[in-house]
Amino acid sequence: MVQLNDHMKLSASLQLIGRCIVSFIFVVLTQFAISLVPRFFSGSPFFIQLTLSALVLLVVVGIGGWSRRILRVYASAPAFVFLNILFIWGSYVAVIRRAVSNLMDALFNGQIAVIVIGLCRILSSDPGRVTHESLCSDRLVESSGFGVEPGNKNSPSLRRVRYCKSCKAHIKGFDHHCPAFGNCIGQNNYFLFIALLLGFLTAEASYLVCSVQFVRKSQKFDRNWLEVGHAFPFLAAEINLVGNLAISTMLFSVLQILWQGVFLTWHLYCVCFNIKTDEWLLELIALIMFSQINWKKYPEFQLVQSEPGESFTRVEFRNPYDKGVLQNVKELLALR
Incomplete structure (x- = not known):
């Protein structure tokens, strides 16, 4: 051995x-x-x-x-x-x-x-790797094979955890995997x-x-x-x-x-605007495709609306993490 x-x-x-x-x-x-x-x-x-x-x-x-x-x-x-x-x-x-x-x-x-x-x-x-024990304890579920979402969305410790295929790890605040720097870019x-x-x-x-x-x-x-x-x-x-x-x-x-x-x-x-690179690409698709796209990647970005008299529901894009420019910048500075 x-x-x-x-x-x-x-x-x-x-x-x-x-x-x-x-x-x-x-x-x-x-x-x-x-x-x-x-x-x-x-x-x-x-x-x-x-x-x-x-x-x-x-x-x-x-x-x-x-x-x-x-x-x-x-x-x-x-x-x-x-x-x-x-x-x-x-x-x-x-x-x-x-x-x-x-x-x-x-x-x-x-x-x-x-x-x-x-x-x-x-x-x-x-970058903010989340251990397997933490994942199990908070009942993280896979979302369409692309990312992970906490079973309890109000859990502050594991909100916005995503899966990086390059590192094969769950990253808190995952933005993207940077090949030039050889590491994931996450919350930390x-x-x-x-x-x-x-x-x-x-x-x-x-x-x-x-x-x-x-x-x-x-x-x-x-x-x-x-x-x-x-x-x-x-x-x-x-x-x-x-x-x-x-x-x-x-x-x-x-x-x-x-x-x-x-x-x-x-x-x-x-x-x-407190949005990550991966999520930003999702928003870009939303802006181009308008209401024709169905956002299945990260459910918290979906806003489902049903108007009275309509036989179908509309899914729109929203960013639940955007707290205003000043507050968003303060959150970044707090990560130092």
């Missing part, structure tokens, strides 16, 4: 190492592919370069999906995120740092440190999740400012750099590499800011 457990641990460790290696390959592939955009389209407007970089990212994502389906090669999303952070920070230290002030340098390095700490915390955090770590999103956005915005400063300063010295390149041809390739790296990582940061900004706006909306 002991040998079997050791074998399973060794197998899991080797599998994790393999997935990290695959993630490293995809990070290098992604950054290299984006670096080709400023190299071959240096004369194009920034918007064109940004669009091409987005297409490059989509191609890399498609390659990742193809490798999973065909080759059965899996990457680790948290490792991919962490390695991209290291790549951006390494690019900053090696290239961008020389063009920024000491204050900006300290600010950016501090932001990277906070992000790394936050990422480690959310990876190991408990939702505030940390929002704070980490803000941290990513501010760090990427800071890197964008620093890289723009570097590009502007390098443009002022372009004539001198060209003279150096003509005098020492072996330095010309290094000079071009440095410039392409600064612009490609800037393009990468802009793309990250764009989608993360939308994602954060979405979650701020959910906070203001």
Whole structure:
């Protein structure tokens, strides 16, 4: 039995190492592919370069999906995120740092440190797992195979408990399973999740400012750099590499800011109206389909109405958890 457990641990460790290696390959592939955009389209407007970089990212994502389906090669999303952070920070230290002030340098390095700490915390955090004993004691019943609802809806300890198929666990205040952070986002770590999103956005915005400063300063010295390149041809390739790296990582940061900004706006909306991501998707369907949809997923969102003289009942969407924007925000802050 002991040998079997050791074998399973060794197998899991080797599998994790393999997935990290695959993630490293995809990070290098992604950054290299984006670096080709400023190299071959240096004369194009920034918007064109940004669009091409987005297409490059989509191609890399498609390659990742193809490798999973065909080759059965899996990457680790948290490792991919962490390695991209290291790549951006390494690019900053090696290239961008020389063009920024000491204050900006300290600010950016501090932001990277906070992000790394936050990422480690959310990876190991408990989102609010509910034990099997608690489920049995409160008579939780499955709802259409998608979630769970307390038999006693007035039970404050187990309200809004949902089942995560990825973690195979019941999560209190379940919002969604986040592959990028390798964990469920629930009642216990939702505030940390929002704070980490803000941290990513501010760090990427800071890197964008620093890289723009570097590009502007390098443009002022372009004539001198060209003279150096003509005098020492072996330095010309290094000079071009440095410039392409600064612009490609800037393009990468802009793309990250764009989608993360939308994602954060979405979650701020959910906070203001006290609705979770999974429930928000349910509400979106309700808004699109109006009264033609039958909400079977979470019964507490169903409002059944029967008008006098009508031979059928109408089912409408309602959010029983919405207590007003201020109270909803206070509830989030109370989860710290």
